[in-house]
Amino acid sequence: MFFNISAVEAGDEVIVQSFTFCASTHPVTYLGATPVLVDSEPDNWNIDPELLEEAIRERMAKTGRKPKAIVPVALYGMPYDIDRIKEIADRYGIPIVEDAVEGFGSRWKGQVVGTFGRYGVLSFNGNKMITTSGGGALVCPDAEAWQRIMWYATQAREAYPYYQHEAIGYNYRMSNICAGIGRGQMTVVNDHLRRHKEIQKMYEEAFRDVDGITVHGNPDERYDSNFWLCTILLDEKLRVKNEELAYAQAVSGAVGGAAGIVHGGGSLHTDCEPNANVEAMRVWLDQKGIEARPLWKPMHKQPVYKDVPAYANGVSEGLFKRGMCLPSGPCVTDGDVRYIVECIKDAIA
Template sequence: MDRKRIYLCLAHMSGKEQDFIKEAFDTNWVVPLGPNVNAFEKSLQDFLIENGKLKIENEGKQVVALSAGTAALHLGLILLGVQAGDEVICQSFTFCASANPVTYLGATAVFVDSEEDTWNMNPVLLEEAIRDRIAKTGREPKAIIPVHLYGMPAKMDEICAVAEKYGIPVLEDAAEALGSEYKGQKCGTFGKFGALSFNGNKMITTSGGGALIVPDEKAKKAAMFYATQAREPYPYYQHEKIGYNYRMSNICAGIGLGQMTVLEEHVAHHRHVHELYEQAFANVKGIELKSNPDERFNANYWLCTILIDKEETGVDCEELRVFLDRKGIETRPLWKPMHLQPVFAGSPCYVDGTSEKLFEKGLCIPAGPCVTDEDVAYIVSEIKSCICK
């Protein structure tokens, strides 16, 4: 009997999505506004802003549902005033969508390498980059975009301290980190703005889609203005600024509302899968599973990741990837750093080799809501089989 292929992170439906979608069709709310959009934004806001102290600190924050996480980053940069000729500091070890919106605006991405504890933006290199850019250009970068890679929170205390020291706003890329926490606070709520993604393989999905977390109602209105083609408040169509068609549809928001009913369940399942891997690889030489560095970090483990030591295992990550693919297991290399990408060949970068080493040795392994305990046992068994050979 053929085993069903195991994917990294398939979408999982709650069963309630159809109800919200049907209501949208029944009421003819099939446009980029409507009750599902409003309710989805409110549900996300309630999830992100905890009770007690964190609620007081973040009580003004709002959520704007958009067509993609990339759209959220783009609008965040616009609201921060980024223009052609500016510089924006970006994490090098990430997906290209973290940096592409900088280029959309005619600005320059300045790449900073990772630290080994979280694989995210190195605060020491961040400050080094800021000082050097000021020395070279005579002005501070306009924004800093740290990424919570694979759901692992970045060192936000250190990053925000550097940002505050030089008066540079932070735009968090929390596309992979919905449900992740740093010191009990949800990722995406530390910076002035935060971006989320609901792509098909994320913690929850709206089939596509994303959201921008903004500091207050005024910023929400500005984001919605730019997200709806920057139409001025006249009875006719008047446009004094360039806008975008970035708003989420009521249909997609209906999917999101259904997904919110299983979000906590999804996060718990990813953490459970990670725990199974942690137990299974505890005594396996040459396989290192990425885990929370200490009690401050509470990753959602959107994707579980491993580093393969070829000297210990006899195989490199590409050989293991091909072997597992033949066994019906989808894996993926870690992100190729942006400073190595041909499209960003001319961008300034401040690196120490960390992300290049991780790219060379790392692999993402299945962790989604459709991955069962039996799947994990099979995956671990095949990995051990490969390295024993």
């Protein structure tokens, strides 16, 4: 991973938004560096600039070194407040690497996310706005950076007629078959973006008058989310049918997506889990053939990151406990949305 010319190495620290999928933090860990986890602001759900600055100051005071990078995450497609993040990052001279994976096509003040930082990361995994079946892309600042990254991504071979290696490279290139699929997908990207936004609008309208359910929308006109996933919050007081049965049974399903990996669960509860009404709603919808999922569990609440520095304000934990993701995507029809909404309303006790 390269941030301008200074690579992240073992012992370094990288500031990462805590409210995210583990793929934002794990690359830092793979390098032997430490992710420093920073909580979110309540309106856009993304990295809180005030906490970010507090984290930078405190880490510098404690370690005598600057964090190597700042990784904001466009959660569920929602842009981060890049103006404030950039002002802080520039003031401390720390590069931004945008995890724009979920925000492909989202815009902040008209500019697409992934193009503000030193680098921007995109994913073309099967569940993303467009797919190449797997893999992604890195938005680079210039040709020099691109050359250097692609050199490392293709096993870092020196310029000799034979195979001479003076640095450790990686086999991280995208296959031509995947790239071909991606080129085809680029012809439908605008249709996909439009459909995700239409679905969001339908959910917003459907739940406008439903007490206890809030749809997470663009906080103001600076934000233009792609609404990769539509998300709702259930008020703690909202009573959902069969709530008393929530978490009564261990989950025994696949945990490895299409690979069908199963992994024995531990206890029925952890010390940080969605509220009973959210779990009851998830189960209710599941029984109706609708897959709804909890929000990402913040990294600072994950046992695997219990020992890393965290700057928490309770926002992401509170959202995680109340939130859920609803189906969205080009294959979700208007009729599907009506059915989902109807089932959710039916679930209210």
